[in-house]
Amino acid sequence: MLRIEQKIKNLLRIAAQRGASDLHLVVGRYPTYRIDGKLYPLNQDEILTAAVTREICDVIIVEEKKKQLEKEGQIDFSYNFEDKVRFRVNAFFQQGYLSVAFRLISREIRNLEELGVPEILYNFTKASQGLFLMVGPVGHGKSTTLAAMINEINHNQEKHILTIEDPIEYVYEQDRSIINQREVYQDTDSFQTALKAIFREDANVVLIGELRDLDTISAAMTAAETGHLIFGTLHTNDAPQTIDRIVDVFPAHQQNQVRSQLASVLLAVVSQRLIPRVDKGRVPAIEIMIKNHAVENLIRENKSYQIGNVIETGSQEGMITMDNSLADLVRRGLVSFDVAASYARDSKNFETLLNY
Numbered sequence: 001m002l003r004i005e006q007k008i009k010n011l012l013r014i015a016a017q018r019g020a021s022d023l024h025l026v027v028g029r030y031p032t033y034r035i036d037g038k039l040y041p042l043n044q045d046e047i048l049t050a051a052v053t054r055e056i057c058d059v060i061i062v063e064e065k066k067k068q069l070e071k072e073g074q075i076d077f078s079y080n081f082e083d084k085v086r087f088r089v090n091a092f093f094q095q096g097y098l099s100v101a102f103r104l105i106s107r108e109i110r111n112l113e114e115l116g117v118p119e120i121l122y123n124f125t126k127a128s129q130g131l132f133l134m135v136g137p138v139g140h141g142k143s144t145t146l147a148a149m150i151n152e153i154n155h156n157q158e159k160h161i162l163t164i165e166d167p168i169e170y171v172y173e174q175d176r177s178i179i180n181q182r183e184v185y186q187d188t189d190s191f192q193t194a195l196k197a198i199f200r201e202d203a204n205v206v207l208i209g210e211l212r213d214l215d216t217i218s219a220a221m222t223a224a225e226t227g228h229l230i231f232g233t234l235h236t237n238d239a240p241q242t243i244d245r246i247v248d249v250f251p252a253h254q255q256n257q258v259r260s261q262l263a264s265v266l267l268a269v270v271s272q273r274l275i276p277r278v279d280k281g282r283v284p285a286i287e288i289m290i291k292n293h294a295v296e297n298l299i300r301e302n303k304s305y306q307i308g309n310v311i312e313t314g315s316q317e318g319m320i321t322m323d324n325s326l327a328d329l330v331r332r333g334l335v336s337f338d339v340a341a342s343y344a345r346d347s348k349n350f351e352t353l354l355n356y
Helices: 002-017 050-060 063-072 119-126 142-156 191-200 214-225 239-248 252-265 293-300 304-312 322-331 337-343 347-353
Strands: 022-025 032-035 038-041 074-081 085-094 097-105 130-135 160-165 178-183 205-208 229-234 266-276 282-290
Touching (some): 002 022, 002 074, 050 063, 050 097, 119 266, 130 214, 142 160, 142 205, 160 191, 191 205, 191 214, 214 229, 229 239, 239 252, 239 266, 252 266, 266 293, 266 322, 282 304, 282 322
Parallel strands (some): 130 229, 160 178
Antiparallel strands (some): 022 032, 022 097, 032 038, 266 282
16 A cells, blocks of 8 residues: 555656646556646556556545445545645546546646736626636636636635535635635535525625536526626536527526526626647637627527627727637747637638738
């Protein structure tokens, strides 16, 4: 067991030293790191066996979680390494073997300027109530950007902030705000249960790790409607798709009412991608949709497909399309044209923006 503990320490220490975003442990392969979006096997290590991945899980997973893993086939949890580095971990079965994916979470919560994200996002931290949505694929910095926004409130306002996460990622150091962080399955049995409780907990600001089902989405919109500032994430690509996804989880007979409610409470939808830089690392490309009268009407009228046109013409209000954000990164020499073009929504429009 000591040998396994030392192996875990070595693997996680290398992840931190190399600036990896992820570490994958899969039977039959070398331990593999994801660095700047690419996979790099640790060839000088041993190929992982089923016995080794099982022993690693025995060391890092507490007994209660082991039972859940055996019952459900996968678990999420957080893991502190020597009180220096924190990981979000998913252990899961595949073909009868255990695999483990570690996501490195920085202990330092950087601000939006350091992240390279438009500072206009700070404007939404000053709202008294409403729903702010950060969307995009897994692994593209949604949690990191939201953490910067939550910490802005923490340092500058006297609020009671509640986070509901599965598992807890960034750990905040309380400043002017009170911060309570609740982990689903440890501190509460579900996102929905925790959201219902916020009305009795005198919360001002609530961060929801993921809006994943009808009950959670419904509770979040109700909370935004009744005086809370709600921050949440969805695994959608852009504002129109996000609006459609929210509405579509409800039964058909409720959807008109939901559109009206969403149109009323929504503050903004921000879509983020982390794009490989020309030199090293990744840089965010951001699409920002801010709810105005035009957007509100389009949501109510079930015309979300027209929202892209509003974003195109809304630059004076702080809106920006993904293609414009990508084009700006190319102009600044941060991202190559070919890489940016592979992320563009409309390749012909993107070429026009750069006069190619």
